[in-house]
Amino acid sequence: MIVVKDLVRQFKSGDRTIKPVNGVSFELDKGSLASIVGKSGSGKSTLLSLLGALDKPTSGDVVVDGVSLAGLPDGKLTEYRRRDIGFVFQQFNLIPNLSAVDNVMLPMEFAGMRKAARLQRARELLEQVQLDPEKHSRRTNRLSGGEQQRVAIARALANEPKLILADEPTGNLDEQTGEHIIELLSSLSRDHDTTILVVTHDRSLAQKTGRCFRLQQGRLTEEVRTGLRR
Amino acid sequence: MSVLARSVGNAFRNKIRTAAVVAVLAVAIGLALAMLVANQAVGAKVQELNASVGTTLTVNPAGGQGFEGGGEPLTTAEAETTASVANVTSVVGTKALRLQTTTTTGSTDAATTQQAGPGGGFGPGGQQATVSTNLTAAVDAGTLGNRNNASGTTTLPARTLPITATGIGAEVDSTGKALEITSGTGLGDYTSSEAKALVGTSLAEKNGLTVGSTFTIQDKTFTITGIFDAGTAFGNNAVYVTLPEAQTLAETPDELSTMIVTVNSLENVDSTKTAVQDALGTDKADVTQGQRNLETAVSSLDSVKNISMIAFIAALATAGIIIMLIMVMLVRERRREIGVLKAIGARNRTIGLQFVLESLVLVALGSVVGAVIASLASGGIASALISSNTTTTAATTTQRGGGLAGAMPNGTVPGGGMPGGGMGGGQGGPFGGASQLLTSVTASVSPGVLAAGITAVFAVAIIGALVPALLTARIRPIEVLRGE
Known part of the structure; x- marks a missing residue:
């Protein structure tokens, strides 16, 4: 279970204080698929960074399965990202000179898994995200956008994280590929019992998630409960 | 990966x-x-x-360097004075002898005689004692040797060259370089008077000598403990005995022909040379530095x-x-x-x-x-x-x-x-x-x-x-x- 308590992140910009995240609180059950929508600059990505421990909040806390992130040292936050978080980025952010399978193996290598075990798991994950086996050993810069995003999702699942944070996962994909990706995330959430939080400005995409939050001027409101998923 | x-x-x-x-x-x-x-x-x-050059100084009697000379011989007391100079690590005295083959001197008196070094032939004038030996020189006189033996227009009969004998206070040659003994051993204690000798390879070959062989100097029998290779025909036509033995043979127990002074480093050679010269006095000794150019x-x-x-x-x-x-x-x-x-x-x-x-x-x-x-x-x-x-x-x-x-x-x-x-x-x-x-x-x-x-x-x-x-x-x- 993910609990976000009165999360605030503020920046100084000259004389002004900007609060892209201003007192955000919500809870997500394990295995849920949720989305956050909002305009550009509304603080969606900042909120995601706080949840993924890429950034530290000015105040407030994120509690994952009872463990508070507030006050954790950098080393512990790195461990948290490695063990409990999976990231899916709009730009995919794969290592271009590595193959698909090598990219998926990276988080497992950082977690200290043995080579044979991580190779087997990487291939299984790539099969789950329906990447053509012929392309498993292909460098990711030679894959299409949709294929790269599938590899990125497989990489996010590598260490069986509790929470997958997807930042505009379909932003660089055509509509059909984007729908496939959302279906994939939805099925993975269900199959792996993994909590997935998708940040998007695509309202139609958000409609396909179980819960949808709207972020406006740093404040979060739950806009719609579609009832499609928990 | x-x-x-x-x-x-x-x-x-x-x-x-x-x-x-x-x-x-x-x-x-x-x-x-x-x-x-x-x-x-x-x-x-x-x-x-x-x-190869060493950090050595050579001390000769004042005025005795070259082919003419005089002055007073060096003494063991002067060697001790030299040894006390700063940066001097060792002082090795030598005593030069000239061995004349008995057969070529014929009925010449075999007793020790002090002779001035013939011009062009020998080291510091008046320093070398000529003593008899049964050895034959390994170098034939040839044109040069006979020319040196000539007297004006009168050509003397062909002669045999003398053999260089040097008494040494350590296992070094007359220039201070370590002796390269090719067979046998050194003389052991170089400070004692013992009838032991080292001979050069060509001299040993000429006289059919090996380690353990004997020969005579002044009718005294010497045993060869080792054979050395000096690298030159001249250097190998030589005999080394202990310094006291050479002094005894020359009947000049306190005299030295030269002193080989070793300095602790190349940088100190110049200053040590001056110090040794000052300690001995310019009227007593000439100190020479063989490696000046090589130092440069x-x-x-x-x-x-x-x-x-x-x-x-x-x-x-x-x-x-x-x-x-x-x-x-x-x-x-x-x-x-x-x-x-x-x-x-x-x-x-x-x-x-x-x-x-x-x-x-x-x-x-x-x-x-x-x-x-x-x-x-x-x-x-x-x-x-x-x-x-x-x-x-x-x-x-x-x-x-x-x-x-x-x-x-x-x-x-x-x-x-x-x-x-x-x-x-x-x-x-x-x-x-x-x-x-x-x-x-x-x-x-x-x-x-x-x-x-x-x-x-x-x-x-x-x-x-x-x-x-x-x-x-x-x-x-x-x-x-x-x-x-």
């Missing part, structure tokens, strides 16, 4: 750039290795020169050594800076990738290690090519360095060496005319050979030097790569991923 495999892969990510980086590194590393090789070669040559030559070589060491360090630093700049560039170029790696759980040290290993892959490639460059260029670089630093010295040395030889009667310095102990072993040899010694530095890439050089290169590369590796720790993933 391990960190190492990923580092190797990253090193070849951009092949053209990698080739360019390796080429630049190879030049720097090659230059560093070539300079190290030159440094080692010159260092070895300096050691060789110091070892060694000084030039030391300059080359210093220059090559500075160039080695500079080239090494250049390689380190190249690595640092390249890796800083790569870190800046891959900020996003580093941010992603951190976002998916990579530790700072894992990423830092990856960049250090990547730099070492580049250095390894540069070292291989650099070693080839060094093996091809080190000889030329060393020669160029030496020739540019020693041309003047070598020219001066050659000129002075030749001049000294020319000053001798008939130019026969190394020939059979002058027994050891008379002139400090004939100084024209080392003087004349200085230029050859300088230009004969052989710079070859030995595995040891190569290993040392490459170890230094890798150490510098690691230091150079640590800076960008530490930079990666400062990259915050949120900053590089904010563009998402």
Whole structure:
């Protein structure tokens, strides 16, 4: 279970204080698929960074399965990202000179898994995200956008994280590929019992998630409960 | 894929750039290795020169150096005075004898006689005692020997050359160099009067002597304990006995022909020479320094050594800076990738290690090519360095060496005319050979030097790569991923 308590992140910009995240609180059950929508600059990505421990909040806390992130040292936050978080980025952010399978193996290598075990798991994950086996050993810069995003999702699942944070996962994909990706995330959430939080400005995409939050001027409101998923 | 495999892969990510980086590194590393090789070669040559010439001074009686002379002989008390001078590590006294073959002297009185050294023939005038022996000289008189024996227009009957005998206080020859004993052993205690002798190879061969054989001097039987090789026909026509024994044979128990003074370092030779001269008095002894020109030559070589060491360090630093700049560039170029790696759980040290290993892959490639460059260029670089630093010295040395030889009667310095102990072993040899010694530095890439050089290169590369590796720790993933 993910609990976000009165999360605030503020920046100084000259004389002004900007609060892209201003007192955000919500809870997500394990295995849920949720989305956050909002305009550009509304603080969606900042909120995601706080949840993924890429950034530290000015105040407030994120509690994952009872463990508070507030006050954790950098080393512990790195461990948290490695063990409990999976990231899916709009730009995919794969290592271009590595193959698909090598990219998926990276988080497992950082977690200290043995080579044979991580190779087997990487291939299984790539099969789950329906990447053509012929392309498993292909460098990711030679894959299409949709294929790269599938590899990125497989990489996010590598260490069986509790929470997958997807930042505009379909932003660089055509509509059909984007729908496939959302279906994939939805099925993975269900199959792996993994909590997935998708940040998007695509309202139609958000409609396909179980819960949808709207972020406006740093404040979060739950806009719609579609009832499609928990 | 391990960190190492990923580092190797990253090193070849951009092949053209990698080739360019390796080429630049190879030049720097090659230059560093070539300079190290030159440094080692010159260092070895300096050691060789110091070892060959030694840090020795030769002390002769005042006015007794050369072919004419007089004055008072040196004494053991003066040897003790010399030994007490600062920076003197040892003083070896010698006593020169002239052995005349009994059969050629015929009915000549075999008793010891003090004779002035014949002009052109012997060392310090009045110093050499002529004593009889049953040995036959290994050198035939020939034209030179008979000319020296001539008296005006009257040609005397063919004669046999005398044999040089020297009493020594340590296992060194009359110039202070260690004796090269090819068979048998030394004389043991050089401070005691024992009927033991060392003979030169040609003298032993001429007289059919081996270790354990005996011969006589002044009717006293001497046992040969060893046979030495002096490297020259003249030097091998010689006998060495202990100093007290030679003094007894000459019936001058307190006298020395020369003293070989060893100084603790080349730098102290000049000052010690002055100190010894002051201690003994200019009216008592002449102190000569055989290696003055070679000291200048060694000084030039030391300059080359210093220059090559500075160039080695500079080239090494250049390689380190190249690595640092390249890796800083790569870190800046891959900020996003580093941010992603951190976002998916990579530790700072894992990423830092990856960049250090990547730099070492580049250095390894540069070292291989650099070693080839060094093996091809080190000889030329060393020669160029030496020739540019020693041309003047070598020219001066050659000129002075030749001049000294020319000053001798008939130019026969190394020939059979002058027994050891008379002139400090004939100084024209080392003087004349200085230029050859300088230009004969052989710079070859030995595995040891190569290993040392490459170890230094890798150490510098690691230091150079640590800076960008530490930079990666400062990259915050949120900053590089904010563009998402």
